Amino acid sequence: MSIASSERMLLRVERGKGGRYRNAMLSEDLLALLREWWKVGRQQGVMHRDGWLFPGQHAMKPISTRQLYRIVVEAAQAADITKRVGPHTLRHSFATHLLEDGVDIRIIQVLLGHAKLNSTALYAKVATRTVRTVTSPLDKLGLFRPTEISSDG
Structure with missing residues (x-):
């Protein structure tokens, strides 16, 4: 990660x-954590000045x-996640x-670096909570109101 990318809050x-x-995207919290990671790694001689943030x-x-x-996989196990995971997860x-x-x-498309919206749309299939919160345009019209049942019979 370079200084230019931290100024733009991006991680390459x-x-x-x-x-x-x-x-x-690089959050403020993650940036602080990565800076500490870099500092400790340099102090321990694990990281080279011109090397990788996550060296092999x-x-x-x-x-x-x-x-x-x-x-x-180890992080998922530590979090008690039982589903099969990988970096793409x-x-x-x-x-x-x-x-x-x-x-x-469309913003997510840009953040993920997808050239085509179709690639990003694949993620929408699993966002079921989003689908459930959408109000139908028909419901917005208010044409169908439940009728009150009178107790008179």
């Missing part, structure tokens, strides 16, 4: 799915896909939570 993910790089077995090489997968969960919080799907 290198060699992601399909060998691509992506930018990810060698300070100048990034963490491997296998190592990352193992870390995600984090991205999928991020998008789903944004949808369920009412963030416009």
Whole structure:
């Protein structure tokens, strides 16, 4: 992560799915945690000044896909998550939570770096809480009101 990316509050993910790089949103809390991670890693001599934020077995090489997968699985186990997970699960969960919080799907498309809205729309299928909160335009018309049943008979 470079200073420029922390100013823009972006984290650059290198060699992601399909060998691509992506930018990810960087929260203030995560930035503080990563800065501490970097500081401690440098003090312990684990991280090289020009190296990776998450180095692999060698300070100048990034963490491997296998190592990352193992870390995600261990974190899920520690959180008592029994479903099968992998690194992409984090991205999928991020998008789903944004949808369920009412963030416009086009904004999510930009955040995920999708060229086509169809790719982002796949996440909408699992955002069932969002679907349940949508009011039908027909209901908004108020044409059908429950009638009161009189006790007169």
